[in-house]
Amino acid sequence: MSGPAKRVTIRDVAKHAGVSVATVSRTLAGDYPVQPSTRHKVLRAVRELDYVPNAQARALSVASPGAVAIVVNSVSVPYYAYIAQGVEEQAAAEGRLSLICTTGGDMERELSIVQMMREQRAEAVILVGSVILDDDYRERMTRYAHGLASSGSRLVLCGRPPLGEGVPALTVGFDNRGGAHAVTAHLLSAGHRRILYLGLRPGHTTSDSRVAGYRAALADHGLGHDPALEVRCDFDRAAGYAAMKRRLATGHGDFTAVFAATDVIAAGAVQAIHEHGLRIPEDVSIVGYDDVPPAEDIGLTTVHLPHAELGRAAVRLALSGKDPLAEPPITLGTHIVVRSSVGRLRSVR
Numbered sequence: 171m172s173g174p175a176k177r178v179t180i181r182d183v184a185k186h187a188g189v190s191v192a193t194v195s196r197t198l199a200g201d202y203p204v205q206p207s208t209r210h211k212v213l214r215a216v217r218e219l220d221y222v223p224n225a226q227a228r229a230l231s232v233a234s235p236g237a238v239a240i241v242v243n244s245v246s247v248p249y250y251a252y253i254a255q256g257v258e259e260q261a262a263a264e265g266r267l268s269l270i271c272t273t274g275g276d277m278e279r280e281l282s283i284v285q286m287m288r289e290q291r292a293e294a295v296i297l298v299g300s301v302i303l304d305d306d307y308r309e310r311m312t313r314y315a316h317g318l319a320s321s322g323s324r325l326v327l328c329g330r331p332p333l334g335e336g337v338p339a340l341t342v343g344f345d346n347r348g349g350a351h352a353v354t355a356h357l358l359s360a361g362h363r364r365i366l367y368l369g370l371r372p373g374h375t376t377s378d379s380r381v382a383g384y385r386a387a388l389a390d391h392g393l394g395h396d397p398a399l400e401v402r403c404d405f406d407r408a409a410g411y412a413a414m415k416r417r418l419a420t421g422h423g424d425f426t427a428v429f430a431a432t433d434v435i436a437a438g439a440v441q442a443i444h445e446h447g448l449r450i451p452e453d454v455s456i457v458g459y460d461d462v463p464p465a466e467d468i469g470l471t472t473v474h475l476p477h478a479e480l481g482r483a484a485v486r487l488a489l490s491g492k493d494p495l496a497e498p499p500i501t502l503g504t505h506i507v508v509r510s511s512v513g514r515l516r517s518v519r
Contacts, residue, residue, distance in 0.1 A: 238485055311339075326487060350383025355391075362455060369435050427456065427512070428456040432458060440470070479502060
């Protein structure tokens with residue numbers, strides 16, 4: 171009876187590929203630029219020898235200098251997935267390993283991840299998405315930003331506002347206010363004056379900037395915002411559906427159009443509108459925001475965000491060597507994608 175098979179080691183891989191052990195280690199860890207041809211030889215040797223890296227060793231080195239960590243709410247949400255894809259693409263182009271961490275919307279977990287990445291000496295930590303920017307969050311994140319900077323790492327705030335003067339954090343985001351203003355103006359140009367805003371989340375940075383753009387567009391057309399037309403709603407399809415169902419149960423005569431704060435909210439609202447026996451855009455016009463699935467499938471007019479470019483820009487900024495205390499925020503532009511969900515108002519209800 172033969173004994174157990176000899177474990178393939180990193181030295182075996184190096185010999186098979188004709189490179190040094192250090193080159194194999196760098197290739198697998200992604201913490202140092204490696205020529206594509208060399209990388210190909212190493213990965214081929216790994217496959218041919220069926221090499222399995224030591225889990226404990228990889229756990230200790232996975233976030234070594236050269237790694238870029240992106241922290242998102244969830245990778246199952248297209249908004250975050252597209253940004254994460256951009257981060258991964260640019261990190262790979264820069265010869266870095268990318269780590270994707272999820273929080274489930276738990277700010278305590280986000281702060282813990284930042285601390286862990288500092289301890290593991292990640293080269294950059296990219297935080298994505300809306301937050302409640304209260305004093306407690308600001309104080310702790312400021313502390314972590316200084317901690318990351320002192321360890322040679324960079325904190326990048328992606329799609330959220332700066333922490334304030336004197337905080338060593340880089341910022342890159344979308345023009346959410348401008349996009350919301352533009353899509354609201356699109357509805358106004360079609361004759362709509364009673365526009366329901368679906369997705370109010372007071373205190374959340376993304377929601378606040380989008381509702382600010384909505385209100386500014388109304389004001390530019392000589393209209394005051396009506397609190398009765400601003401509906402609280404979480405940023406998911408089920409919440410959009412439930413909020414619209416409740417609103418339609420009381421009648422829809424007080425609005426002719428809907429501005430959903432996200433496309434996912436809009437998808438739920440569209441379902442509720444159809445179940446109520448109303449047609450889009452003949453009876454109700456609707457617009458969304460983000461330009462992610464299922465916007466195109468349901469013919470939704472929306473605001474396009476360059477998600478992947480945001481992720482790429484965040485990595486480029488993190489690795490640029492620029493002084494985070496002197497570098498101004500980068501804001502990427504947005505534009506409207508016109509589809510079939512908006513019609514001209516035929517008569518005033």
